Amino acid sequence: MKKAVLGVAAVFTAMLLAACGDKTVATLNGGKITQDQYYSSLKNSDSGKQVLSTMIINDALQDQYGKKVSDKSVNKQFNDLKKQYGDQFKTQLAQSGQTESGLKESIKTQKLLEVAVKDNTKISQKQLDTQFKAYQPKVTVRYILLKNDDSGKKNADTVIKDLEKSKDVKADFIKLAKKYSQDASTANKGGLYTPFDNTDTNTDAAFKAAAFKLNNGEFTKTAVHSDQFGYFVLYMDNKGEKPAKITPAIKKTLEDQIMSTNMNDQTKISEVIAKVLKKAKVSIKDKDMSNILDTYMNPSKAQAATGAEGATTATTGN
Structure with missing residues (x-):
């Protein structure tokens, strides 16, 4: 995820630059490639669509939950990772194509998502009882x-x-x-x-x-x-001794375990992101990219589109 975040940022920067006008990006014997041409090609690529989707989600999370994620908590996790890897920290960053500032942004995004999932999750007594059996x-x-x-x-x-x-x-x-x-x-x-x-x-x-x-x-x-x-x-x-019943301290542990499970459940994550985007009242101005959030806002439509693409690929052999 951390490496992907950096890649997304790089592509998005390119899109912004390309949207500036008809300036030349590159020249060659056969002519030139303008920024408009570059942007048009990029925005229709999977990576171009993904980057805008990611930026919208990140901005919506920051707007709704930014006050609940402190720089102090981000820096603490960053320093914990730095301590964990020791002398290999910079090597690990380089191998993942990451920078220190990029890693901090990744940590912040993850924390924002955790807060969003927690805010949009109601844990029932039945869930607590089930988790306690496995505890x-x-x-x-x-x-x-x-x-x-x-x-x-x-x-x-x-x-x-x-x-x-x-x-x-x-x-x-x-x-x-x-x-x-x-x-x-x-x-x-x-x-x-x-x-x-x-x-x-x-x-x-x-x-x-x-x-x-x-x-x-x-x-x-x-x-x-x-x-x-x-x-x-x-x-x-x-x-460790397991108590006979759920105590207040154990309840907190069980809730944390359930939340941890939710954070690894892509369906749950998608449902939460959909709620965040709906609250953000997102409006895509470029009609060529109007469907980039369908995975969250209209999953049945996105699934149908994916199925159609798969059928086309199977038929054409491409």
Whole structure:
């Protein structure tokens, strides 16, 4: 997204320049290309339409929610990212075609959208109850990763048998992790894994499901298989206690989790943007670009147009 924002800004600048008149943009042996010609071509391209759509949305978000996003919050997230990447920060920026000011603008846009989604979302008690069923406070586990083959399964069974005979499971698990684990990044740490909760999307699904079933001091009695990674043996180091009912503090956490899910739901995002645009009373003056917001304001029309384009492509073979 960050790289796309910069690209959008660059194209939009070109469109503004091109709209200035009949001045020459380039000359060649066969003649010249005027700014009007350039603009006419650009505005009919997908990138030209996308850039205007993006700028309209950003301006509408800024107008309606700009006061709710402070420069302080933007700078904090920017500095957090800078700290996270350390010496590699500038390299990461360069590789993504980004600048520091561009990154800050991207962060601000994201925050504006988050505020808009929150403002246009009413969370019901039913949603809270459903989220609470899936809720699991952060857990800290240790794991031993074995190869994704018969030898890995055999070694996993051996590890489990050793743990079943152990009088100090945690100490022996740490030793076995250093001996058997195929993950060099955690083996020397006794298999210690970064704490995670039910919203974590980076942890293997089978790994998460098995971990949440364990209580403190317990280990998996059968090997946990992941098609992507191999066989795991898990040990619960510290399991956050889930309350029996929804408390005010837990309610806030559940609402944040639901909002996080909404921010990854493109349908929900489109619905919110449509409300923002409707309130902004947008009017497209250039008739050639009058349909650029149909994705949000008239989705059925946009979908029909996309389907027609696909049918034409399939028929012509272009």
